[in-house]
Amino acid sequence: MSRRLMQAIAVLGVLASGSARGLAHHSAAMFDEKKTITVEGEVKEFQLTNPHSWLLVDVKDKNGKVTTWGFEAEGPSTLARAGIKPSDLRPGTKLKITGNPMKDGRPAAIWVNAVLADGKALNPRAGFAVR
Amino acid sequence: MRYWKHAGIVLLLLGLPFVIPIACRNPPALEAPGIAEAPAGSIPQRTKEENAALGRQHKTAWELYQALKAEAKGGQALTAATVPDWSGVYSRPADKGFTFDPDTPPGVATTAKLTAEFQAKLDKRIADVKRGIEWDPISTCAPPGHPRWLTEPFLREFVPTPTQTWLINEMVNDIRRVYTDGRDHVPPEDRYPLYNGDSIGFWDGGKLVVHTNQLQGGIYQRQNPDFTDQVETVEIWRKADAMTIAADVWVYDPPALAEPWYVQQRYGKLANPDKALRIRYWNCAENSNNAVHQTQDGTTQFNGFTFGQAGKK
Numbered sequence: 001m002s003r004r005l006m007q008a009i010a011v012l013g014v015l016a017s018g019s020a021r022g023l024a025h026h027s028a029a030m031f032d033e034k035k036t037i038t039v040e041g042e043v044k045e046f047q048l049t050n051p052h053s054w055l056l057v058d059v060k061d062k063n064g065k066v067t068t069w070g071f072e073a074e075g076p077s078t079l080a081r082a083g084i085k086p087s088d089l090r091p092g093t094k095l096k097i098t099g100n101p102m103k104d105g106r107p108a109a110i111w112v113n114a115v116l117a118d119g120k121a122l123n124p125r126a127g128f129a130v131r
Numbered sequence: 132m133r134y135w136k137h138a139g140i141v142l143l144l145l146g147l148p149f150v151i152p153i154a155c156r157n158p159p160a161l162e163a164p165g166i167a168e169a170p171a172g173s174i175p176q177r178t179k180e181e182n183a184a185l186g187r188q189h190k191t192a193w194e195l196y197q198a199l200k201a202e203a204k205g206g207q208a209l210t211a212a213t214v215p216d217w218s219g220v221y222s223r224p225a226d227k228g229f230t231f232d233p234d235t236p237p238g239v240a241t242t243a244k245l246t247a248e249f250q251a252k253l254d255k256r257i258a259d260v261k262r263g264i265e266w267d268p269i270s271t272c273a274p275p276g277h278p279r280w281l282t283e284p285f286l287r288e289f290v291p292t293p294t295q296t297w298l299i300n301e302m303v304n305d306i307r308r309v310y311t312d313g314r315d316h317v318p319p320e321d322r323y324p325l326y327n328g329d330s331i332g333f334w335d336g337g338k339l340v341v342h343t344n345q346l347q348g349g350i351y352q353r354q355n356p357d358f359t360d361q362v363e364t365v366e367i368w369r370k371a372d373a374m375t376i377a378a379d380v381w382v383y384d385p386p387a388l389a390e391p392w393y394v395q396q397r398y399g400k401l402a403n404p405d406k407a408l409r410i411r412y413w414n415c416a417e418n419s420n421n422a423v424h425q426t427q428d429g430t431t432q433f434n435g436f437t438f439g440q441a442g443k444k
Contacts, residue, residue: 025267025269025270025272025415025421026267026269026270026421026423026431027265027266027267027270027353027430027431029260029263029264029265029430029431030423030430030431030432030433044438047418047420049414049417049418049421050411050413050414050415050417051272051302051413051415051421052418052420052421054418054420054421054438056438067439068438068439069438070420070436070438072420075285075413076411077285077286077301077408077409077410077411078284078285080407080408081222081401081408103263106436106439107438107439108433108436108438128222128225128226128284129224129225129226130222130223130224130225130399130401131399131401131402
């Protein structure tokens with residue numbers, strides 16, 4: 001089996017594994033991992049911190065009211081392994097982002113996948129693959 | 132005379148296509164210390180089943196460690212010239228989740244043979260998670276502690292030196308020091324619980340054999356069993372191949388384990404062509420959005436966020 005194929009299988013394994021979804025510093029019990037939400041907006045701030053990074057996204061509703069959503073992901077090194085760089089997500093960057101929302105309705109979610117205007121996908125969980 | 136000069140240049144140009152590939156195929160041998168091939172040593176490479184049986188043959192981790200030391204005829208001291216090359220940035224594959232035994236079959240809670248009391252604790256923990264209740268003791272930024280240290284899926288470096296080896300995990304700047312200069316453990320009367328315990332070891336060829344005691348209780352990983360402050364481990368670390376550092380691990384913990392728990396841990400070398408993967412300082416408290424607390428019903432909740440409605444940061 002080629003190394004590239006093995007790498008692809010490893011990434012798919014991470015994506016398919018429910019166990020890998022848990023956030024490594026604290027439990028993800030406050031999120032509803034059976035639900036996903038998708039919003040469109042622009043980056044307000046990318047907080048590259050340990051143990052978790054937060055991507056803050058300003059989302060405007062049809063009445064023009066802005067809510068800042070927070071999307072939680074792993075720390076900077078895991079994001080780097082997923083190919084996610086600070087330069088991808090400068091303030092003002094437009095994107096569509098999907099996550100598992102909070103159970104209590106607050107505007108926060110586990111960051112599952114984000115798609116930039118140029119089609120580039122940013123999936124933090126891909127950073128757990130060893131390749 | 133000047134024609135001979137030109138002939139020399141022509142010959143040089145004609146010869147370059149032959150010289151360059153040969154030079155590229157045969158780079159100068161690296162003579163720097165630390166690039167030596169590891170000798171085989173005396174401890175054989177056993178199968179997983181043989182290692183599990185070996186653990187059961189010894190009542191304590193210390194007995195197993197002493198048996199391995201006898202098998203290695205006391206081991207060998209490393210020198211600057213014989214330090215193995217374990218360089219690179221590694222991580223533990225997470226494709227099977229974060230369970231302590233990476234070979235746990237799907238649908239099986241644990242491969243450990245637990246005492247009745249600790250099996251009941253594990254059963255309750257898993258049942259609670261199914262009800263949406265989960266609390267991880269490291270949520271307040273405490274270090275994972277050994278043996279959980281083995282499971283975390285972040286960047287790692289392994290740094291052997293002649294007198295001690297540093298086993299580094301990026302998470303909370305966590306470093307285990309294994310002393311191989313012949314020192315003994317701290318006397319029993321002066322021991323107190325430590326997150327990563329006290330580790331001493333010896334080298335047998337390219338294998339680092341480690342005994343760790345003086346640990347404090349914790350959990351092997353979320354939805355995994357508990358261990359107590361009586362836990363002790365024996366590990367054999369080696370470079371399994373160019374891309375893998377592997378560890379055979381035996382865990383002894385009489386209150387929690389009905390028999391020693393043997394697992395194999397593997398850490399893959401990460402592709403790092405642009406050298407961008409670097410271990411940075413890890414301050415768990417730097418972002419208040421990450422702060423959580425345990426609720427009255429025992430689960431996890433954020434303290435509060437710096438974001439939300441417009442006008443709030």
